Amino acid sequence: MKEKIALFGAGGKMGFRLTSNLLKSDYRVAHVEVSEGGRKRLKDELQIECVSIDDALEGADVVILAVPDTLIGKLSHDISPKMKAGTMVMTLDAAAPFAGHLPERPDLVYFVAHPCHPIIFNNDDDPRARRDFFGGAFAKQSITSALMQGPESAFDLGEDIAKVIYAPILRSHRLTVEQMALLEPGLSETVCATLLQVMREAMDETVKRGVPKDAARDFLLGHMNILSAVIFNEIPGAFSDACNKAIQFGKPRLMRDDWIHVFDRGEISESIRRIT
Structure with missing residues (x-):
């Protein structure tokens, strides 16, 4: 059985993109969204019902924080006591991890994954791909990933999830958090x-x-x-x-x-x- 992912901010601008791509995978996903508009969009467009924070974290193997950089520090500290040892916390930007805003939990895995976005030299035959400037829909894009802390074996899982949420993928680059910054x-x-x-x-x-x-x-x-x-x-x-x-x-x-x-x-x- 594939890992369970707790996706925070599932109905936001970035979270909705991730949600749409994760639906195409075998990962089990629990969706958390605080805004009424985001929850309504998830239900109306993707037929997804959101769950409580506690339900999402119960048995979660991976926690994705698809929330603004300014909220990552507070949110990660709030949910830290509820995460089991070995849980992977994935952020979508290197800023908060680089700044030291994640909890001091050496028993957690910290992984950062960020898209490069489709390059300007896009010769794809699909007109939808040529108009997919952000990526994650039709145009291939490269991604960058960093295993900030945790066992080396955790990288493969983090990279696989990154390839799913940012698909279709051109290339995958492994970096350090400092290089990503x-x-x-x-x-x-x-x-x-x-x-x-x-x-x-x-x-x-x-x-x-x-x-x-x-x-x-x-x-x-x-x-x-x-x-x-x-x-x-x-x-x-x-x-x-x-x-x-x-x-x-x-x-x-x-x-x-x-x-x-x-x-x-x-x-x-x-x-x-x-x-x-």
Whole structure:
């Protein structure tokens, strides 16, 4: 018989995605959802009845915390006395574990699993996959996983569950919790999301200066496509001399000389402190 999973936040934005994918597996799942709207959605769309916290934790082998980062510390401490030794606690982000918000229970297994989301170079023939930007539905995506504490043998179970909840899967990467924190919030949010926001603001500025909005959007997104393909070696190629010259003089105009320090442990820790 497959392991029992207690899924907290089953009717939330992320929890609902997990619930839908877990229904396709052989895992036994007990669903916990505090919001009336979330419980109604689970019942109306997936015919799932939620249970109490005590019922969910009774005999649970794995507890998935599909709740906001700010709630993981309190929730994990509240339910800790009710979890048997050997239970796997899975979080969907490295922030709270990295910040030390999980209970000091050396007899528990702590596992972190986070999706990479479908890559921008998506050539899937299925139009639904090409429009699945988040992942977990139609487009293949890679995943990252970390066994924070517990026996080595526990990793296979955690990775298998991660492959189910984030399916369909492209690749599975095993990392440490600290490496996952470098990727998020460091790489994906502090750097990538920030620079993309700057690009959007730059596009809006060209519109303010007279460029038609549709032309500016087509021009920027088209160049993001080809420039990304060259930079990330998706295709063979090189930038023109003019483009290289623009980068040479543009980067110091746009970026601080010490921007790379956003990856220093202190910077990552402070970013996570703000998040959690």
